[in-house]
Amino acid sequence: MNLQEFLAMEETRDRERDELIDLRGLDLISEYDSHLMCPICHCPFVEPVRLQCDHVFCASCLSSAITTFRSADSEEFPCPSCRNPVQTVSANVPRLLINMCDEIRVRCPLIAEGCEEIIPRGHVQSHVEKYCGYRLVPCPDASCDQVTRSKDVGMDQKCIHTVRRCSRCEGDVLEQEYEEHEKELCPVLEVTCSDCQTVLSRGALAEHVETCTEVAIPCAASKYACPVKIRRADIATHEQSCPLVATGPYFEAQNARLNSLELSVRHLQQRNEIFEDGIANIRSTLGESARIAASAHGGAQATQTGREQQATRAESNTDDPADIAASIFSSNATTYLLSLHESLREEVSQLSHAITDLDARASMAIMNESMRIKEDMAHTNAALNSVRMQVQWLINPRLHQGTRGAVRTNTSNEEPSAAGPSQSSAQSLGHLRPRRSSDSGREGTKL
Amino acid sequence: MFATKRLSKMQEHLPPGIAIVKSDNLEEWQMDIKVLDENPLYLNQTYRLKFTFNNKYPIEPPEVQFIESPASSGTPRSIPMHPHIYSNGIICLDLLGSAGWSPVQTVESVCMSLQSMLTANTRDERPAGDKEFIATNRRRIRDIKFVYEDDDV
Numbered sequence: 044m045n046l047q048e049f050l051a052m053e054e055t056r057d058r059e060r061d062e063l064i065d066l067r068g069l070d071l072i073s074e075y076d077s078h079l080m081c082p083i084c085h086c087p088f089v090e091p092v093r094l095q096c097d098h099v100f101c102a103s104c105l106s107s108a109i110t111t112f113r114s115a116d117s118e119e120f121p122c123p124s125c126r127n128p129v130q131t132v133s134a135n136v137p138r139l140l141i142n143m144c145d146e147i148r149v150r151c152p153l154i155a156e157g158c159e160e161i162i163p164r165g166h167v168q169s170h171v172e173k174y175c176g177y178r179l180v181p182c183p184d185a186s187c188d189q190v191t192r193s194k195d196v197g198m199d200q201k202c203i204h205t206v207r208r209c210s211r212c213e214g215d216v217l218e219q220e221y222e223e224h225e226k227e228l229c230p231v232l233e234v235t236c237s238d239c240q241t242v243l244s245r246g247a248l249a250e251h252v253e254t255c256t257e258v259a260i261p262c263a264a265s266k267y268a269c270p271v272k273i274r275r276a277d278i279a280t281h282e283q284s285c286p287l288v289a290t291g292p293y294f295e296a297q298n299a300r301l302n303s304l305e306l307s308v309r310h311l312q313q314r315n316e317i318f319e320d321g322i323a324n325i326r327s328t329l330g331e332s333a334r335i336a337a338s339a340h341g342g343a344q345a346t347q348t349g350r351e352q353q354a355t356r357a358e359s360n361t362d363d364p365a366d367i368a369a370s371i372f373s374s375n376a377t378t379y380l381l382s383l384h385e386s387l388r389e390e391v392s393q394l395s396h397a398i399t400d401l402d403a404r405a406s407m408a409i410m411n412e413s414m415r416i417k418e419d420m421a422h423t424n425a426a427l428n429s430v431r432m433q434v435q436w437l438i439n440p441r442l443h444q445g446t447r448g449a450v451r452t453n454t455s456n457e458e459p460s461a462a463g464p465s466q467s468s469a470q471s472l473g474h475l476r477p478r479r480s481s482d483s484g485r486e487g488t489k490l
Numbered sequence: 491m492f493a494t495k496r497l498s499k500m501q502e503h504l505p506p507g508i509a510i511v512k513s514d515n516l517e518e519w520q521m522d523i524k525v526l527d528e529n530p531l532y533l534n535q536t537y538r539l540k541f542t543f544n545n546k547y548p549i550e551p552p553e554v555q556f557i558e559s560p561a562s563s564g565t566p567r568s569i570p571m572h573p574h575i576y577s578n579g580i581i582c583l584d585l586l587g588s589a590g591w592s593p594v595q596t597v598e599s600v601c602m603s604l605q606s607m608l609t610a611n612t613r614d615e616r617p618a619g620d621k622e623f624i625a626t627n628r629r630r631i632r633d634i635k636f637v638y639e640d641d642d643v
Contacts, residue, residue, distance in 0.1 A: 082594040083548060108593050111549050123594045319562065 046109060046120055049092075049132040053106035056090075060103070064152055064167055072161050073148040079140070082124060083108060087144045087164070091136045098124040099136060153177045156192065212246075264288040330375045337376035338383075508601045511538065518542050520557070522567075523601050525608045531571060532608050538567040539604065540579075541597055551591035554600055555579040571614050572607070578624045582617065583607065 044052070067086040079087045083104035090102040100108070100123070113120040119128040145165025151158040152167065156177035162170050171178060176194030184202030207221050208214070211231040216224045230246030239257035252258055256276040262269040263278075264287035271281055282288050504510070511520040519541040525532035542553040556579035559567035569575060574582040584590035585603060617623070 085596075104593070107549050111546075112592075121592075123592045126592065316562070 044134075045131055046113065046118065046129075047116075050106055050109060053102060057103070057106075064171055066164060066167065069152060069164065069167065070150040070154070071147060071164075072150060075147045076143070079144055079147075087147050088140065089144075091140060091144070093133045093136050094122050094129045095131060095133075096122050096125050096127045096129065098122050099140070102134075105132065151175055151177075262288065264291050267291060267294050333373075334375050334379045337373075337379065505598060505602060507605060508598065516543060519597065521597065521601055522565075523605055525605060527609055529609055529611070531611065531614055535570070536565075536567065537570050537608075538565075539601065541600075548593040548595070551586055551588060551595075552597075552600070554586050554604075555581060570608055571616065572611050573613050573615050573617055574607070575617070576620050576623055577616055578627075580623075580627070 066089045067084055071087075075087055081088050081091070081099075081101045081104055083100055086101075088099065088101055091099045092102045092105055093099050094105075105123075108123050109120050112123075118130055120130075121127065122129050145163060147164045148161050149164045149167060151160045151162060151170060153171065153175055156179065158175050158177035160170065160175070176192060178193045179190040180193045180196065182189050182191050182202050183196055187202045207216055209216050209221075209224060209229055209231075212229050214224075214230075228245075230244060232245045233242055234245050234248055235242050236248065236251055236255055236257075238259070239255050241251070241255075243251055254275075256274065258275055259272050260275050260278060262271040262273075262285055263282055264285055265272075267287045267290070269285055269287040271285065273281060507524040507526045509522045511522050513519045521539045521541065522536050523539060524536050538557050538559055540553075540555055540557045544550060544552075556569045556575060557567065558569060558579070559565055569577055569579050576582070581604070583603070585592075585595065586600070
C-alpha cells in the first residue's frame, strides 16, 4: 500500500488501540534478540511493517515518523534507518519475526493488583481480558457501585462489599475479608506467646510482647555496637555491667560535637566559595584595567614591556605574587593586541569584500542605464527619420502645387469646377497624410 | 510515551569515551565525551554535552549543546574549538536539526557523531560570525536556521 493508505489505516487502528494493553509498557522478563527491537521505540516490534528497503518498524512508530518527516503530502518518505526514499509500506512481515516477538515473556500488567503471572507477550491481551483473576470487574450486585477482582466473584454472584458482623469479636468486617478475619485476624482468637508460652487473645498479644519477661531485647547501648541481646528479665543486670552503657553519654556528647563541627565546616566552605568568586572577579577586573592601560600606551611599548617582564620572570622565577600578576597583565596585553590585530584584519577583508561587491553593482547599474539610453536614442532616431520623411512628403505636394498653381492662374476662370475638387482632394490628402505619419512617429517613440 | 523506556535502556553498555553524567530525569541528560585518537586539539580533554528532550522524542530531535563547567566543581569542562561549534556551546550539525534527524538515532549515536566530528577537525577556530551570533541569539536551539554550508568538516 502507499503512504496515504497506510496513514489512513493507522488512524483507524489507533482508535482501536486505546482499548488494548500498551505492549511497550510491559515488564519484559526474558532476554530478547536485539534484532527484534524497533529502532524507533527500542521495544520488541509491535505490529511490525516492512519498507521497500527491508527495514522493519512498528506500525505506529512508522506512522508517527511519516507524519513528521514527509514533506507535505508527497508520495515519498526517507526511511528512518537508511534514508532511502520509500513509496510503499508492506504489512507482509515474516511470520517468524512476529512469532519471536510474541514469544517474549512478560509480567502481567496487573501486578499492582497482585497478579504475578508471567506469560508470552502475545497472550497478554487475552490473559487480561479473560483469565487474569486480578482484573477489576464491577460488583455483580447491581445496587453496589464498587469494583472487585474477578477471582473474588464467586459462583453465587453475591456482593462482597456488604458489612458483616463477626460472631466472636463483634467487629464489623467486609464480606470479602470475612474468611481471612475469621481464621487469622479476629482479636478474640487465642494465640500463644512464642517466648513465654502463655496463651492469650490476639488483641492482647502486642501489649504482652512489650512486657513479657521472656522476650529477648537488645542492650540499651546497641547503637554503640553492644552485641548483647538477652531476655528482658536479665537485661537490667547486663546494663549495669556493660561498659558501653556507661560510656553512652560520652558518645552522645561527642556525636553532638561532631554534628556541630560538620555544620560549621559546611558554613565555612560556603563562605570560602564566595570569597574565591570575589577574588576571581577582582583578578579579571585588574586584567582588564591593565589591558586598557596597555592599549592607551600603544602596542609596541606594551609588547616590549611584556617581553621584559617575561624575561625578568624567567630570570628570577620567584613565587612573588606581584611578579606573577604583572606577567599575567603583560600576556593579557599581548593577547589583546593580537586579537585586536586579528579583528582589524577581519574588518579589512570584510571591507574589501564590500568594495568589490559595490563595484560590481555600480558597473551593472551603469550598463543597465546606458542600454536604456541607447534604446531611447534609437527610438528618437526613428522618430526623427519619420518626421523627416513626413516633412519631405509635405514639401513635395507644395512644390507640385506651386508649379500647377502657376499653370492654373492662366486657366482658372475657365474650369472652376475641375480645379475645385482637385484642390479639395489635395487639401484633404494634406490633412490625412501628416496625421497618419505623425501617428506612426508617435508609435515609434512609444516603443 | 515510549521514550521513557528507550532512554533508560541505554545505560548498560556505553561505547568507549562516552559516559553518563546525569540522567536522573527524562527532560535533561548530561554526557561526557572524549576524543579517542591523537588529535592535538582535543588531546586528554573531556567535554560535557547537555541533551534536552521534549515529549516527542525520538520522533523529534533532542536539543544538544556543549556546556561549560567551572574548575571549582572538580570536573572542569570547556567548549571544544571547532568551526561548527559556537563558543556558547551551540552546535551546527545537520543531524541535530529537524531536517537531518532520524528517529532511529539515540543519545549514543549522537555522542558518537560528535566524537567523529571533533576527530576529523584540524582547524582551531570558531564559526564565522561567532561573536555576533552569541551576542544576538536569544532563540531556542531548535528554532535557529542554520545553513549547512560545508560538508567536508
